[in-house]
Amino acid sequence: MIRTFLGAAVFAALGFLGLSSAALAQDVTLTSRDGGITLHGTLLGFDGEFYRVDTPYGPLVLDGQGVRCTGAGCPDLADYVAEFTFAGAPALGEVLLPALVEAYATRRGLLLRRVVSSDSDFRIDLLDEATRQPLARIGFRISSTAEGFADLIAEEADIVMAMREVRPHEARLAAEAGLGDLADPARARIVALDALVPVTARGNPVTAMTVPELAAYLTGETTDWGPQAAPVSLHLPDDHNGLAQVISDQLLHGQALKPASARHLRDADLVDRVAADPLALGVTRLSELGNAVPIALTGGCGMALPLDRRTLKTGDYPFSAPLLLYTSSQKLPLFAREFLAFLSTPAAQVVIRKAGFVDRGREVIALNDQGLRLANALRGADGGAPLNEVQSMLNDLNGAQRLTYAFRFRPGAEVLDVHSAGDLADLARALESGVFDGRELILVGFAEGGADWQTAQRASLKRAEQMRALVLRAAFAADKSRFRLRVAGYGPAMPMACDDTDWGTRVNRRVEVWLR
Known part of the structure; x- marks a missing residue:
């Protein structure tokens, strides 16, 4: 029977690459290595590892190491590309x-x-x-x-x-x-991390602006550079450039960019034009600053939004523009799958950094290196967490280091956003490989302000407990006796952005990973 096919048959309706359409239409015979089982059908695909064959039983996927292929449609294994x-x-x-x-x-x-x-x-x-x-x-x-x-x-x-x-x-x-x-x-x-950055030319006196002020420029609501009333020369990505869609999504809540703007298909052209014009304003990627000068962003409440390698990795800078690869459910050739696995290795992270992007490599951040975050915690104590609760949090985390993993859920959903899903996969691999053996990991939940402290604290703790379940499920091959994974929730005790916007709420509602 087919189920005895030497344990080499994997049955699924999957697509494969690697053969021309002419070869795919030919009949083949697949025989088990011991000669006990023979299967006839039409070869649908071969990826260097698995055959996909249309048989009287339906489409079947068979491990190439467990069978011999005969017939006009069989690929030449030695010359497979x-x-x-x-x-x-x-x-x-x-x-x-x-x-x-x-x-x-x-x-x-x-x-x-x-x-x-x-x-x-x-x-x-x-x-x-x-x-x-x-x-x-x-x-x-x-x-x-x-x-x-x-x-x-x-x-x-x-x-x-x-x-x-x-x-x-x-x-x-x-x-x-x-x-x-x-x-x-x-x-x-x-693959790599990037960010949206407003830019201008060297010599422009504007060095910072609020996110609402930037949005007003992008929609055309504001057209002058402040009190001097000099007209703004606005430069933005062309609609065919994916960056324009990211800007609309993240900065304008889906609103259209100003239609009369100078548009550029290439980011390098945009920054060159901005850098040459003292009255120019543009939005580009962190990796494409060129000779333009970045403008610092703040929230409407005045809270700074620092942009650096670590704030991109942790998601604390809200306007990220990650570079993504999407694959379908159809099976890729083994070579392609091995290349995609390489992208998570330390060797690949070095290449990503040299190319001018922010890599995905794990980093640790000591508590005493988090001055701005601690200042935000104390600054928000009156309107957020009580001061004694902030002090309790600092005592609890004393001696621990924050990892650059952070988890956030999609708005109104119980599904992690794409950045967090990648962090979860990386953390699971680290746990399974023993990186954190003998250590304690703390999943620390935070919430946005607005609710009373107790309600926000309970919500942040619940979110941390939810993440613990997801981490343990993802790291199913890890020896869970070799590390400790506990949870904590501190409500709005350490805000990273203003709570008066959707993006501010999204940044503040998070689960961090701390290591002791």
């Missing part, structure tokens, strides 16, 4: 991912060959150093985030390079095409 294509945002495709592919090839002792088709399309071949035979062909289609999702849905690409999260209509079309639920956080992977 993994093929997969990235499509979407230039921020990922022009420099960052090719640099990561090069690092991965070096790690495996492979040679690279770049084949350019046009200004926006190229391919990187990875070759065996001894035989010069290709092992993988990795395509890149540089366009925009929206076009990357369109290419995935049209089966013209396998992985989307995105500067924003998938839109509901894109997820719906993908589901209708049999690609699974792209809105599932498991389908997204953060």
